Amino acid sequence: MTYCIGLLLNDGLVMMADTRTNAGVDNFSSFKKLHTLADTPGRQIFACTSGSLSMSQAVISLIKEGLPAAEDSDMIRTLDKCTTMFRIAQLVGEAVQVAGRTVGAALSAINISSSVSVLLGGRIGKGAPTLYLVYSAGNFIECKSEAPFLQIGETKYGKPILDRGIDLAMPLDEAVKVAFLSYDSAMRSNLGVARPIDMMVMPRDPKLPLLLRRIESDDDYFNHLSLRWAELLHEATFEIPNPPFMADLIGK
Amino acid sequence: MTYCIGLLLNDGLVMMADTRTNAGVDNFSSFKKLHTLADTPGRQIFACTSGSLSMSQAVISLIKEGLPAAEDSDMIRTLDKCTTMFRIAQLVGEAVQVAGRTVGAALSAINISSSVSVLLGGRIGKGAPTLYLVYSAGNFIECKSEAPFLQIGETKYGKPILDRGIDLAMPLDEAVKVAFLSYDSAMRSNLGVARPIDMMVMPRDPKLPLLLRRIESDDDYFNHLSLRWAELLHEATFEIPNPPFMADLIGK
Numbered sequence: 413m414t415y416c417i418g419l420l421l422n423d424g425l426v427m428m429a430d431t432r433t434n435a436g437v438d439n440f441s442s443f444k445k446l447h448t449l450a451d452t453p454g455r456q457i458f459a460c461t462s463g464s465l466s467m468s469q470a471v472i473s474l475i476k477e478g479l480p481a482a483e484d485s486d487m488i489r490t491l492d493k494c495t496t497m498f499r500i501a502q503l504v505g506e507a508v509q510v511a512g513r514t515v516g517a518a519l520s521a522i523n524i525s526s527s528v529s530v531l532l533g534g535r536i537g538k539g540a541p542t543l544y545l546v547y548s549a550g551n552f553i554e555c556k557s558e559a560p561f562l563q564i565g566e567t568k569y570g571k572p573i574l575d576r577g578i579d580l581a582m583p584l585d586e587a588v589k590v591a592f593l594s595y596d597s598a599m600r601s602n603l604g605v606a607r608p609i610d611m612m613v614m615p616r617d618p619k620l621p622l623l624l625r626r627i628e629s630d631d632d633y634f635n636h637l638s639l640r641w642a643e644l645l646h647e648a649t650f651e652i653p654n655p656p657f658m659a660d661l662i663g664k
Numbered sequence: 665m666t667y668c669i670g671l672l673l674n675d676g677l678v679m680m681a682d683t684r685t686n687a688g689v690d691n692f693s694s695f696k697k698l699h700t701l702a703d704t705p706g707r708q709i710f711a712c713t714s715g716s717l718s719m720s721q722a723v724i725s726l727i728k729e730g731l732p733a734a735e736d737s738d739m740i741r742t743l744d745k746c747t748t749m750f751r752i753a754q755l756v757g758e759a760v761q762v763a764g765r766t767v768g769a770a771l772s773a774i775n776i777s778s779s780v781s782v783l784l785g786g787r788i789g790k791g792a793p794t795l796y797l798v799y800s801a802g803n804f805i806e807c808k809s810e811a812p813f814l815q816i817g818e819t820k821y822g823k824p825i826l827d828r829g830i831d832l833a834m835p836l837d838e839a840v841k842v843a844f845l846s847y848d849s850a851m852r853s854n855l856g857v858a859r860p861i862d863m864m865v866m867p868r869d870p871k872l873p874l875l876l877r878r879i880e881s882d883d884d885y886f887n888h889l890s891l892r893w894a895e896l897l898h899e900a901t902f903e904i905p906n907p908p909f910m911a912d913l914i915g916k
Contacts (some may be wrong), residue, residue: 568820
């Protein structure tokens with residue numbers, strides 16, 4: 413399993429991916445799922461992958477090494493030749509399709525799921541950051557302000573917290589905190605999601621630096637957040653009155 | 665979609681089911697999914713169903729009308745002849761299998777999912793209440809004290825709250841409140857779960873009355889709980905400090 417979040421806010425872009433992979437509970441490991449596709453002054457592109465690990469790695473390698481030339485051209489198509497984020501999303505979608513026709517078909521033949529999905533985020537030049545979700549068929553959607561986050565993988569446990577807590581106008585540090593709370597819920601309910609969590613924060617202001625950080629299993633800030641959140645939820649639950657219509661039943 | 669919860673606590677049994685059914689977002693309706701199978705002084709049995717509505721209704725009707733006789737007997741098998749809750753769970757599992765062979769096979773033939781699952785709870789005589797989850801293959805598990813709740817349907821959005829908030833030793837009214845919070849999350853994240861919510865509370869003490877109640881779409885207590893929970897979560901999020909490692913990035 414995997415859990416990845418992408419937030420596209422007024423102040424910038426946040427992408428996170430956990431690192432747990434597993435083929436059954438008796439075979440789990442840790443792999444980086446937040447990939448740097450480009451990080452030069454003019455081009456900062458990142459991808460989080462969810463799904464079959466071999467498919468994910470094939471997709472990332474295809475993107476990095478370049479896709480076969482189109483019929484009407486003799487050029488290997490690579491990321492650095494794409495002039496817009498939309499073109500890059502198309503290239504990633506095509507890499508997903510190519511991997512699906514090769515690795516995916518072999519997996520399907522032995523009834524193993526070969527689906528893979530990708531969160532793709534970044535910026536070209538000094539343009540505003542953008543965020544895409546590329547589905548396993550290679551089609552994709554772009555994140556827009558009406559719903560300022562996208563998720564892939566084990567999305568449901570952590571979605572209620574994002575639904576309530578993420579706001580287009582919030583500062584990036586607060587958004588990262590809410591995303592951590594979402595991870596805390598997902599990790600508590602599914603063993604297939606676990607720290608370390610890799611994160612990338614790209615402020616909208618291109619003069620501000622990019623943050624790449626790994627939140628380790630013993631990260632003090634995350635540990636404190638997790639403990640304090642449990643206490644606060646307990647207090648919040650206690651704060652709400654119990655249903656009045658049950659007073660008779662429990663003999664109060 | 666559907667969301668049903670069963671809680672088996674020291675103080676008794678709680679079962680809840682929402683009422684929304686849909687065949688696509690353009691075709692939704694409201695059906696009772698918490699069924700009274702028996703409610704006499706010596707036998708109080710309830711079932712919540714999730715999955716195909718026609719399958720669910722077939723299962724409930726089969727249970728109520730009785731299953732065909734076993735090979736070595738000439739009696740139609742009905743609920744009131746079962747002497748233990750385990751036997752009743754077997755009968756329900758068999759009803760699920762019979763419906764699967766008839767209605768289910770017809771649905772599968774046109775690639776429509778026919779899976780159905782059942783939460784079965786109740787007591788015989790003055791025995792302690794028990795709770796079972798009957799899967800779509802007709803096999804079942806019994807709820808035990810290590811994990812005092814079971815869910816069926818759209819389970820994930822509301823599970824983190826149950827994981828944190830449900831405790832074997834808590835009073836029934838507080839447990840109902842936590843279950844409502846779980847519904848609040850599920851309803852916020854999935855349009856396929858909606859009020860009215862039907863609920864049944866069976867105190868462990870057989871001298872105490874059973875509570876059957878419908879929480880309507882305009883229920884004052886639930887509305888207040890939902891609003892207050894949103895406020896409290898917001899306050900709790902605010903209470904946790906933002907990540908210290910982002911101070912530079914956001915220019916604080």
